[in-house]
Amino acid sequence: MNALNIAExxxxxxxxxxxxxxxxxxxxxxxKARALRTLATLLRANVQALQADNAKDIERAxxxxxxxxxxxxxxxxxxxxxTVAQGxxxxxxxxxxxxxxxxxxxxxxxxxxxxxxxPIGVFGMIFESRPNVTIEAASLSIKSGxxxxxxxxxxxxxxxxxxAKLVQQALTDxxxxxxxxxxxxxxxxxxxxxxxxxxxHVDVIIPRGGKSLIERISRDAKVPVIKHLDGNCHTYVDxxxxxxxxxxxxxxxKTQKYSxxxxxxxxxxxxxxxxxxLPLIGAVYAAxxxxxxxDPEARAILAAVSGANxxxxxxxxxxxxxxxxxxxxxxxxxxxxxxxxxxxxxSHHTDAILTRDHMHAQRxxxxxxxxxxxxxxxxxxxxxxxxxxxxxxxxxxxxxxxxGPVGIEGxxxxxxxVLGQGEVRN
Numbered sequence: 385m386n387a388l389n390i391a392e393x394x395x396x397x398x399x400x401x402x403x404x405x406x407x408x409x410x411x412x413x414x415x416k417a418r419a420l421r422t423l424a425t426l427l428r429a430n431v432q433a434l435q436a437d438n439a440k441d442i443e444r445a446x447x448x449x450x451x452x453x454x455x456x457x458x459x460x461x462x463x464x465x466x467t468v469a470q471g472x473x474x475x476x477x478x479x480x481x482x483x484x485x486x487x488x489x490x491x492x493x494x495x496x497x498x499x500x501x502x503p504i505g506v507f508g509m510i511f512e513s514r515p516n517v518t519i520e521a522a523s524l525s526i527k528s529g530x531x532x533x534x535x536x537x538x539x540x541x542x543x544x545x546x547x548a549k550l551v552q553q554a555l556t557d558x559x560x561x562x563x564x565x566x567x568x569x570x571x572x573x574x575x576x577x578x579x580x581x582x583x584x585h586v587d588v589i590i591p592r593g594g595k596s597l598i599e600r601i602s603r604d605a606k607v608p609v610i611k612h613l614d615g616n617c618h619t620y621v622d623x624x625x626x627x628x629x630x631x632x633x634x635x636x637x638k639t640q641k642y643s644x645x646x647x648x649x650x651x652x653x654x655x656x657x658x659x660x661x662l663p664l665i666g667a668v669y670a671a672x673x674x675x676x677x678x679d680p681e682a683r684a685i686l687a688a689v690s691g692a693n694x695x696x697x698x699x700x701x702x703x704x705x706x707x708x709x710x711x712x713x714x715x716x717x718x719x720x721x722x723x724x725x726x727x728x729x730x731s732h733h734t735d736a737i738l739t740r741d742h743m744h745a746q747r748x749x750x751x752x753x754x755x756x757x758x759x760x761x762x763x764x765x766x767x768x769x770x771x772x773x774x775x776x777x778x779x780x781x782x783x784x785x786x787x788g789p790v791g792i793e794g795x796x797x798x799x800x801x802v803l804g805q806g807e808v809r810n
Contacts, residue, residue: 385570393570394578397533398585400563401506405531408564409503413480415558419526420476423554424469427519430550431462437546438515445539453643457513460543468519471775475527478774481792482529485801494807499798503529505587507795508579509777510535510601512593515543521590522551522565524777528795531564533586535579537593538571545569580605590790592778610790612755612781614705614731615645617763620722620748622739623656629760630657630738631664637736637762639672643707645779646734646756646766650702651713652722658685658715666692674709677701681715702729719744723751730754732781734766755781755788 385393427434438460445455481501488498507530511517518534525532536544548567556562568575580589580601589609591601598611619637621630637648653661662682666689669676677697678686686692701712702725716722719737726735736758737748745759756766766789768776773791780786786794 385572390570390572390574391578394568394575394582395585397566397568398506398579398582401531401533401566402585404561404563405503405505407561408526408529408531409482409505411529411560413482415560416480416526416529417476419554419558419560420472420523422557423519423523423526423551424472424476426550426554427465427469427472430546431465434460434465434543434546435462437542440542441515441540448539450539454513454539458515458540458543460515464516468516468523471520472523475523475774475792478527478792480527481796486798488803493809494805496803498801498803500801501793501796502799504795504797506531506533506585507588507590508533508535508586508607509590509592510576510579510597511591512537512597513539515540515547517592518544518547518567519551520775521777522548524775524792524795525565526555526560527774528792530795531561531566533566533568533579535568535576541571576601577604580607580609583607588785590778608785610778610780610782610786610794612645612731612733612779615647615707615733615779616650616703616705616729616731617646617648617734617766618650618652618726618730618736619648619763620652620716620719620726620735620737621654621657621661622719622722622737622741622744623654624740625654625657625661625738626740627657627661627664630661631668633736633738633760633762634665635668637764638669638711639674639709640762640764642709644764645705645707646763647707648736648763649704649706649711650726650729651711652716652725653682653713654718654722655681655715656718658682662686662713662715663689669711672709674711677710677712679714682713685715686713705731719747723748727751727753733779734758734763736761736763755779 484501485498509521551565552562586607591598619634662685666686670692675693677695732754734756735752735754768789768791776789
């Protein structure tokens with residue numbers, strides 16, 4: 385496809401999505417649920433065929449020298465397919481929020497004013513590697529009554545095409561337009577440039593991938609973007625706290641999985657508990673091979689821990705998203721310094737306090753400027769499924785339009801509705 389053809393192709397996808405979005409907005413809850421259950425059935429019935437297409441992507445990725453972890457993310461195993469099928473079924477059973485009216489209040493004039501939840505319209509999603517995201521995005525789009533245009537990574541093109549075909553079959557089998565979910569069929573990067581610059585067809589863009597992708601989308605998009613660039617999350621161990629609980633949570637927040645954006649990258653410890661807490665967590669991290677980048681005070685306390693990999697923290701470490709078995713550690717005077725440090729260095733994704741002091745917890749919740757703020761819980765819980773949203777399309781550190789894990793409600797908008805009985809304005 386040449387540049388002219390790609391522009392025409394993307395304009396066609398956009399026009400079809402806009403048209404389909406009107407039909408999706410009118411679709412009733414039962415029809416959308418039927419489409420989701422049909423999709424789950426089709427996924428289970430096509431495991432072998434999907435794996436055959438997936439094998440082409442894996443073979444190509446390996447031949448191109450893609451790293452083993454990246455190849456692993458590409459795999460559509462029977463377990464991965466079953467998980468996304470179950471996700472479709474869970475979404476089907478969740479309440480339909482479209483058309484819901486909230487905050488209806490009688491005004492002195494006699495009119496009643498409230499807000500109705502409606503679909504956003506059309507969203508474009510640009511994502512890398514994991515082909516299961518095709519189903520997650522499509523299912524959330526169907527549930528929220530939107531249309532979407534999906535552009536997956538070139539490394540998963542065969543898998544994504546096979547999955548998108550099943551989605552469109554589920555839509556048509558349920559009486560909904562196939563164009564409600566469209567996959568960009570070309571791997572040419574120009575398609576992305578076109579997708580993010582069609583405000584007449586696309587209402588919002590959701591990038592999901594590495595920092596360079598998200599920075600490019602944010603810079604060049606001509607439509608609003610729901611995004612997060614970094615996941616530099618913190619766990620703050622307060623004075624007073626339950627030391628045993630703090631060790632358990634700080635361990636989980638860092639080591640349960642190193643690669644997600646909600647893993648803690650920074651550990652702040654109140655001076656009053658540092659001498660007791662740090663040797664305990666230091667021993668846990670040492671046993672798991674976690675490198676600790678410390679300020680001088682934390683390093684002095686941790687020096688006695690057998691096998692600890694200690695390094696001096698630099699200024700850059702306080703802002704770093706490692707996505708690896710590395711954590712920055714700093715001793716702070718107390719909750720004031722902890723809040724100040726987090727608001728200065730964090731990426732405003734997820735930050736947690738471990739404390740026994742109710743007032744400290746309340747201050748932390750109020751004053752830490754992040755999308756998710758937690759008390760006595762692991763930052764690893766910052767996830768749409770764990771938050772009870774059914775699924776998520778991504779996590780947003782923006783303050784508009786959605787913040788935190790973006791589920792069904794994040795793909796909707798509110799409009800004012802006014803109910804009257806012939807009132808006129810004086």
